[in-house]
Amino acid sequence: MRRTGADLDRLAETESIFALANGWVGWRGTLDEGEPYGMPGSYLNGFHERRKLDYPEGGYAFPEASDTVVSAPNAALIRLWVNGEPLDIRTGTLRTHERVLDLRAGVLRRDTEWISPGGHGVRIRSTRLVSLPRRPVAAVRYEVEPLDGPVELRVCSDLLANENVPQRSDDPRAATVVQDPLTAEARRSDGLDGVLVHRTDRSAQRVAVAVAHLVDAPAVVAVDGDCTPDRLRLTLTGPLAPGERVRLTKFAAYECAPVDGTPPDELADLVVAEAAAARADGFDTLLAAQRAALDAAWRTADVELDGDPELQQAVRFAIFHLLQAGRPDGDRTIAAKGLTGNGYDGHVLWDTEGYVLPVLTYLAPEVARSALRWRHAHLPEARERAAELRLAGATFPWRTIGGRECSGYWPAATAGLHVNADIADAVLRYVAATGDTRFLAGPGLELLVETARLWHRFGHRSDDGAFHLFGVTGPDEYSALADDNVFTNLMARRNLRGAADAAERCPEAAAALGVDAAEVAAWRAAADAMAVPYDHERGVHQQSAGFTAQPEWDFANTGEDDYPLLLHHPYLELYRRQVVKQADLVLAMLRCPGEFTAEQKARNVAYYQPRTVRDSSLSAAPQAVLAAEVGHLDLAYDLFAESVLQDLADLGDKTADGLHLASLAGAWLALVQGFGGMRDDQGVLSFDPRLPRRIDRLAFHLRWRGHRLRVTLTAGEARYELPDAGPEATVEVWHHGERLRVGVAPVTRPMPPVPDAGPEPPCPPGRRPPRRA
């Protein structure tokens, strides 16, 4: 991923795209010299401050405070002065300026030739990495050399706390920035090394960042250290002649802990040791380890898409960011923007279980497990919240960092109870793909049981015996507080049955949670009786009860500038009309495919496609999958393109705040579940592949029950194999309804012709994604 030139108007967007992370530390792709910047950010997974929420009219159980991500001290900064003039690409002459995100090496490289306003030229090259194998470590190697004549240099390597972060917009989806969130607790500076320890006020978290430097410079260059509570600086000064070079390598280590946990000095010792160890090993060792880790990851994660080089590259970009967003160890999850920006206040939303984990489960199942363990670690808060809401079991937050509900608009949040079923679904999916019975019997079961209890309590038996979920908000945020949202109801059914199955599979663990046969039977009965609103006249499912009787949206009087609708129309209008922000009923057909006949799917796609405006980046991918399933392959491909280009093309004008990880994950779903036709909701792995014209060959891999399954699709045939497996090992997969046993030897099957799906259902006027010729 390469960008050339200054591109000053898109700094923040570029910072998101060039962000580096390892699931623990995240550095936005700011310039080494810090300025100009769009929105600087250096994050630690889970590190946040709390801020009070004020309501014009409050209400019971409205959260009183919200978590908001704040930057940890930024160790990426290296500033440069050339003959007294600061390197700033807005001044002087930028002869060349290129930045490359190397998706295989896992580094961000920069190569700049700059002539200062005074006429002194330098070349700067830097390489930055956030170490995948070494959790606390990030590093940058920075080189300067004169271009034409001798120069006087000053190079400052900074570790900077409380970096200024601009408040970007009034858009409710953007972040609320806490200024100066960190209070200095301790600092040490010793020659080339140093450490800063800070804490947050209200969330009571402590963060320590250490830096260790290596200097490779002519002897005349002087080295000097300087330390204030919020800044640790190493300065190199001196003349540099043509042919000479200054190379500064900085190794940083990040840790955080609760204030009442590790004391400041101890935390400082920890990161000092980590930074020193990284320096002892050297930058080249970090590079090699980074490459090795990515090589291993890409073996499973890579997708080959022949026939569309732009999207091939975009898919790899998407997967790269998914891979670096999470951690395989511990219990950390993945926020909606990962560690790439402060959008949505850095919150974790249902995007994680709804979009990201359904990919990582097959590419990096340990990361999926870590994220589910994080949910499990926050069961106490979810139980408290359920009690506060006068419900049962657990109610997970709609948005959070620290585990407590942080949403300030309950109809789109608290009422979005489906997040609980999404978590249960992710558990079931993870267990099905990995066979991880230990996880199932432990955190998995507890998550399933507590969410099942929620649904059982929340539901209502009507006179006719049907089990209803009234007054909830489904995925589509242009509806709210509706009855019997099909997505929610079917996911709750899956949740209830999954909990019942798991309880019977792990009877002792279930008993320890107080589950008895009567409770299991009650769950099954509720699931069996679940209401699923269907409009018999129109032959389509209703997104929620009554949906198809609502007025239509007035698309004829809706202009291009009216999108996203939520910024130009009141909820009063949006909620009561048949206008859909994002796949909802369509997502239900993706998650619970067995609940719909093929004919229903085709009719539902035809009905909801023209009513779905895709004002959410979560929409295109599921729509792509279902369009592919019902045979509209060109439409599916264009929707896939929208999903995968969300950030590279900044389609929503929001990439500046961080990447849309769910949309990037959706790109993989569109390929693998859409064109690969992969489904696994019944615990078996099936493929109904069908390729659009634009794809000559599509190859991808899945981790399934400990194996690496490779699937290669061309217009003519589908090929299944376990390239790493021993001669005896096989897995069962289904290909268009035929059961195959697949081992190390490839099994091939012809691709059936795609049946004629009839005319493509229109998108809302002006909203069709561009046709990729």
Next chain:
Amino acid sequence: MRRTGADLDRLAETESIFALANGWVGWRGTLDEGEPYGMPGSYLNGFHERRKLDYPEGGYAFPEASDTVVSAPNAALIRLWVNGEPLDIRTGTLRTHERVLDLRAGVLRRDTEWISPGGHGVRIRSTRLVSLPRRPVAAVRYEVEPLDGPVELRVCSDLLANENVPQRSDDPRAATVVQDPLTAEARRSDGLDGVLVHRTDRSAQRVAVAVAHLVDAPAVVAVDGDCTPDRLRLTLTGPLAPGERVRLTKFAAYECAPVDGTPPDELADLVVAEAAAARADGFDTLLAAQRAALDAAWRTADVELDGDPELQQAVRFAIFHLLQAGRPDGDRTIAAKGLTGNGYDGHVLWDTEGYVLPVLTYLAPEVARSALRWRHAHLPEARERAAELRLAGATFPWRTIGGRECSGYWPAATAGLHVNADIADAVLRYVAATGDTRFLAGPGLELLVETARLWHRFGHRSDDGAFHLFGVTGPDEYSALADDNVFTNLMARRNLRGAADAAERCPEAAAALGVDAAEVAAWRAAADAMAVPYDHERGVHQQSAGFTAQPEWDFANTGEDDYPLLLHHPYLELYRRQVVKQADLVLAMLRCPGEFTAEQKARNVAYYQPRTVRDSSLSAAPQAVLAAEVGHLDLAYDLFAESVLQDLADLGDKTADGLHLASLAGAWLALVQGFGGMRDDQGVLSFDPRLPRRIDRLAFHLRWRGHRLRVTLTAGEARYELPDAGPEATVEVWHHGERLRVGVAPVTRPMPPVPDAGPEPPCPPGRRPPRRA
């Protein structure tokens, strides 16, 4: 209305009960000496500040700012020091302390004998009034005399701006207090007179208050003036021997204007002249005029209720506060708390048209007209709001002072579109009662037309031709965003038909508003097709579509401390259950009685009574009326008592913030529409009287088409007469289905026996109003 003793725990409540107002100036019943206080307040109708609203998650068309009532400078203060010790009823010995709100004289009298901690006794008598006939004028006469021996007195008469107002609670229904809202612009002080001029910052309103004093004291008493930007003080000091007396009379005049309207000096001149004129006339003249004005008002407004002296007094208290809340001249409305407190931020809510005007229309129709003119004056803001909401016509604010929407929680506000129909209903009711065709052809028609346009645009024709109003919130705030709320739909029908009738009656005025025959026909068609959800199985109307299919509230697990439910349960639970905060379907039966059969009314009362928790003070009165109509007269009487005692018994623990004018109005409705059985929705005046056992005799008056109709009910007979009419004049009234022509000579008819209504429907457990034995 008399209260004896200090009652320090209920100061704020007492201040509300003893508030004086004339629809323009309002003084809370604070003590003359200002302290101790509960919540001081001196208000001008419409005088407010704007404050920014912050939302954790904003949305399109969420109001960015809100009006909030602020106190005008307080001229009621007279402080006293006795031998250097301040008069404070919390100190020394309070030998006697009595305050009387004289409902006939329209004054608040105080009589206190106090012994200072140093043992010096004084008697203080004061009389306070806010002049009904003289809009800007309020006055207080204050007398001190020694009790036993000589005393050294200091009496300070203050006019105080930016008086400290405590923030009373976190309850969302309380006020948000703006501290120091007034900026001084000008002041003058001259001997016994003075004036302060201030302005607000953001609402840009200017207020001027002048005081003029009369001093009647022994010659040895010295008089001194003092003036700072926020305080104007007149001080009397000197010795007072037994038998001597200091009498200080203060005349105050209040005006306000937009900052870009009358300049400060001009406004000052205005109030100085008013205060001086009042002084020239003298306090006794003000008293006499006050008495005369009230005598005239009581002739129509008085209700005689024999058999229950406590409630007789309470009813007169209620009516007194209704009479002083509004003004007959100009275009001023009546806020939910009138001018008695800052609850609900001093906002005007639908309480005005829904409860207060349906009383004042018959007692003081000029006041009702003034309030409707206020709505009309704010049509521009309502049109703008409709455009912002992408609707048509006018959308009146849910809560406001200055005319713009100020609500911070849209599901209970913006979605409560019924306020528009309530305004239309008040117009129709006013025109029917008065025959004021000039008003109809002017402001009335425009209000009717613009609200009809709203409904026509908002509604949706379903496939079966029915006209639906989806996604609205009816009166019951424990439901929201429901479809086809019966109250809203029937009131919208009335609105549409009323607009159509009026347009046909005033063709030229209608044409000037762009109304043509097609539009009128469209209104009628929409009205005719209006959906009215009915549960055929249960034989009851559904409050909104699907209501009777919702889960029931779990009353078995709801304790006494759980009320009001909104402070202890999330909307998520409240909204989706069959639990009703306040009369909604029942109110529909009161407002649109012709839309229901007698059998339906009885079944609906039986159905909704046990599901209505009356967490709103708006509920008891309509429930009383319908309980009376269907024959549960004891229940009706107890509900009437709840309504009339709302503030005197502080039933909702909210009287401190101001009186519940809607509930006080409801008391009259309970008597006249409940036991009198008065209905007028069809443009004719009918009575189906039925008295509960507790009432021996009930007499009341109505202004109807320019006449004063007196109705006297006893167990045996109903008597109708026009006591003031000439020999020829008659009006048509109906008595239990019989048409009568009533003139100056009484017409009597027997009271038919009350049919057996069967067992009384229960209230929710623990929620029955106490039985009045």
